[in-house]
Amino acid sequence: MSSRAFKNPISESVPVRWTLIFIVLAFLALFVLTPLLIVFKEAFGKGWGEYVAALQEPDAVSAIRLTLLVAAIAVPANLLFGIAASWAIAKFEFRGKAFLITLIDLPFSVSPVISGLVYVLLFGANSFLGPFLKSYGVQVVFAVPGIVLATIFVTFPFVARELIPLMQDQGTGDEEAAISLGANGWQAFWYVTLPNIKWALLYGVLLCNARAMGEFGAVSVVSGHIRGLTNTMPLHVEILYNDYNVVGAFGVASLLALLALLTLVLRTILETRYGSELSAGQKH
């Protein structure tokens, strides 16, 4: 036997490995962990009492409420749009399919500020639709409907993007089997398609929700920043910070950070337990 150690062709030497690991860890610590810690440090900087008081302040409460309301509308809406779009794209052949897929991705490629601005131009005071709706007493821009619309637009791709590759990979065999056994379209969807995609759907909803609650750019443009009325949590954080209310700003921010952590934990659980059912092409 040769005394030379066998070198695994796809591994690196020890110093290289440790250097790489160190770089990654240092990067994570600097850019992810430190900001997260600072959020909580500042939030609790003047003690637990101040923290709780900051969160109970009426404007903060209304910001939290608004954020929950917006998410409660935007997430189910995008759940339905997402399922409908991916169902159509993955299970049927039609003209303009590639265009539709591109369209679904549009919110990812457009700056959120631009998407907010589009709604201002579409529904604002000097627009075509704005005065018309206003004559019926509907205010879109600088009000809750505008915030909901902007949020739906920005979070539109999450569910669809998660489902399309999975459903395309699963193909139409199961559905064909279901209808050949006498099921109607709805039954095929409910008993066969939905159970096949449920974990991926949950995953998409989770990401969609996180983004819906955290969206700043698009919402900032359409909101008008009316305290206690049209401020969502991220907007409220900015206002408080600009007012030098550090505890208040970071207090609200800590809730968003907690949401992020919760999302992360749920994501990890989903990925480890149902990884094969989440991504396309791994297992059948």
Place this chain on the structure above:
Amino acid sequence: MEIRVEKIRKEFDLYPALHDVSLDIKSGELIALLGPSGSGKTTLLRLIAGLEQPTQGRIFFGNEDASYKSVQERNVGFVFQHYALFRHMTVAENVAFGLTVRPKAQRPPKAEIRRRALELLDMVQLSGLEKRFPNQLSGGQRQRVALARAMAIEPRVLLLDEPFGALDAKVRKELRRWLREFHDRTGHTTVFVTHDQEEALELADRVVVMSQGKIEQVGSSDDVYDRPNSPFVFSFIGESANLPVTVEGGAVFFHGAPTGLSAQRDGAARLFFRPQDVSLAQEGPCFTGPVTSSRRLAGTRIAEVELGSSDQPCHVEIEVPLDAAASNGSVLSFRPTRWKLFY
């Protein structure tokens, strides 16, 4: 239930997958659609099922025009190539699915559905596995669950798409025999698609040989093997050799030399024969050439013989007796005993 396919044409994006195909399937018959991939055999099966719509033509179930009926209305049992079992349902739930989704008025009570599902599982010899999930079954077991599931709706016809395609050779053979027995017991009109000629010839009452969206020949195993009616069928089914020949004055010539064969019609033709349908010749006009390779195949020997001129050689494989001198380079003379000319 008889099925009549009348001048069916199917185009996918203007590319024709089937050209004016007509076929009569008798009641209670086990029929195979056999062909290479791209021959349109699966498309024909899916058209019968109603999973595809014909561009033109009609399909009759008995005397009833089913051409524009939906899959659900046609009431066919379809077994998919990869089974398409519902992975989140147990075996029993899979089998019961067709009954569970019936409208309330036609749906049997729960206990009855369960009883029928268990009965079907018993029929496909899977009793005791009803609580398993599809991924806990072997390929052959999944195949039988798929069959039981299709039978649960009491279909008028049974359609199987490459039923044994995804199984290993041994299970394939077992299931093949089993399906034949199953068919004889239940008496359903059964159509199955396969690219495996051995499977088709062994299993089916009649074989439909298809190529490039057309039916080449319909007949019993004996018909398509012994009396192929086209060069395609002759070369697709079983082993065969073919040579370019010319017929002049009733005699068949190969490369200008008489072959000892005679034919009625003059002209250029292709001579087809099977490797085992030859006899070695000692004298007289025949095919003669050097052996380029030979191999032992079970009880016989197959020799590859080079015929014709050296600049345009034709290679044919023939079966020779084990004691014949057929080493490389030795010259063999033979004459086909059964053969067919296609002009």
